[in-house]
Amino acid sequence: MVTDNTRRSLLKAALIGAAYPLAGCVSTSSQPAKPTLIGCSISGRNRFNAVVADKNGMPIRQVQLPDRGHGVASNAAIGHGVAFARRPGTFFQVFDYHSGESLKLRAADSNRHYYGHGVYSNDGKWLYATEGERGTSRGIIGVYDVTANYEKVAEFTGFGLGPHEVIVMPDDSLVVGVGGVHTNGRAPLNLESMTPSLSYLDHNGELVEQVGLDDHKLSIRHLAHDGSNTVLCGQQYRGEPDEYPALLAMHTLGGKLTPLQAEPEQWARFNHYIASIAATEDWILATSPRGNCYGIWSKHNQKLVELSPLPDASGVVVQGQEFKVSSGAGGVVSQLEPGEKQVLQSGVQWDNHWSVIG
Template sequence: MVTRRRMLAGLAAASLLPSAGWSSVGTPDYLSAARAPNGSYLLAGLTATGEITFTIPLPARGHAAAAHPVRAEAVAFARRPGTFALVMDCRDGTVLKTLTAPEGRHFYGHGAFSADGSTLFTSENDYEAGEGIIGLWDVTQNYTRIGEFSSGGIGPHDIKLLPDGQSLVVANGGIETHPDMGRSKLNIPVMQPNLSYISLAGGVLEQVELTASLHKNSIRHLAVRQDGTVAFAMQWQGSKSEAPPLLGLHQRGETPHLLSAPEAAHRAMQGYAGSVAFGGEGMLVAITSPRGNQTQVFWIDRRELLVSQTLEDVCGISTAPTGFFLTTGTGLVGRFRANKRQHPLQWDNHLIAITSQA
């Protein structure tokens, strides 16, 4: 039995083992986009002790990145409604390829590689049709665009490869947008978010929707546990007086479980979960809120809050063997409930773990 005291101690002590496949660039454990003091943008590699191992310039604000499972190579995505994604050799900062969303499309800031690294999947918006698309890029042919299929909904944001290596899970946020309208949300009264499981060939295997009363709860970000459990973080688009759950757990073939902290702590999240991650050897799940300056950690089996922490502009979160690693818009980097390094950077929303052992 893991006690509360032992678990809290583990949160402060956690770190990730280095990934040998990335040793040529200082063995980073994470990737994150950031903004420099001069207003320029970059992608950085971070170790589990908060050290920066490399930085690569970006032409505009980044959002998330995808780490190649074998090579020290990453794809950095523009923030919605951006149309660029840069394939970068992280050893020397060389831009190997600039991916441009097809005409009539934009990226949503996320992507995922196949298990062998041969294919890149990107979440995209066909904004004239108002439909979500998953783009396919052949990595072995210099990231040539080779196809696409439906995301199973509107506004696909985050996308993850499932542990079976044969399917994807997509967070269809349900929000229709158009680049001519900037970041405006065009269909809030009728939005219908869903969680879609899709084969790598493009067939929808399963879809999960929330109850009608929660149709304004946009499913945005994902984390996947080794047993295939999916955690999804949500952002409420309804009245500020309402405070629906912002965290869900799902396994295929089952009903989703929604989790919330006690009311006062839950309302401190201000209806916005920015990132989500598993931790504590898969026994914990956590969400962050940069609006509320909150990180909340939940026991999965008990489906209850374990601990919360107030930290200004916290958003990036990723897994560690027994805990979590965080970044903030104020430049802090470090383990949950432990001392953190300060960098002269504004870390963006997401912290991507490099999990390759190659």
């Protein structure tokens, strides 16, 4: 089995070699690059950063992090970015993405840890972070007042164990990917009794709806929505290693979770794990760093239409109707739809997820 450290070493070597066809990676514009994308990166042994990039994924500036980051959030109204520590995380770091100045390093409460994700409210006044209670993994959404220097003002709970990602819907409600796993550090303790769910909360934190998948060993982790009412959720399979269930599903409030379709041998390529997800009106794209690939599904018939190799395929966002996909080997893929794509080399060892500004 390839370990995480081995995989990272191989990807670091790929940065030195010709891992991608290069295409226009140096801008000829005299205009200052506009911050458009933010993601976490690895820049050496025990060296971690949040990187602000332009619309093509070319780095503009970076902010040093005290430890490995995971998810990122951005607030265009005030120019803030937030990097969340990888679970079980001990911090989130707020910074000015225009200047690169670190504004606040917020340590987790003594009996809490962060799960690696958070999101701003639509009006930018609140920051929501997925958290857990140490010793029990009781799920919490921490609510932080942006105007009060990110003071914690509330906790939403009552939806299960081990929440991973939270997103905000257009109507200001929250959707939480609840993994259902009780952990000690990163070690799972309850795989036989885990209860994952997709949970909807109103803006006051009240549970509105909760749905699950038929296989309780599909831990719901990463989320996206299509700009309207459709939620996409990506799973980590915690069952038998030679079984390959569907790892991606879609849902609308009041309906059932609908698994997306691919052949078992295609799901096997994803190595039991979906990381980042993004959706347009017509297409859904999901990455798998463990599988070194990404897939594109038709949103209309839920079928896989493209499966592409990409070393350490990590973050994906949508700009307009175009997907931007990052790689731990430094590549940035731009793709409007299945088929033709452009790949640039950013020189950044991107890690996990991206946030698009605006």
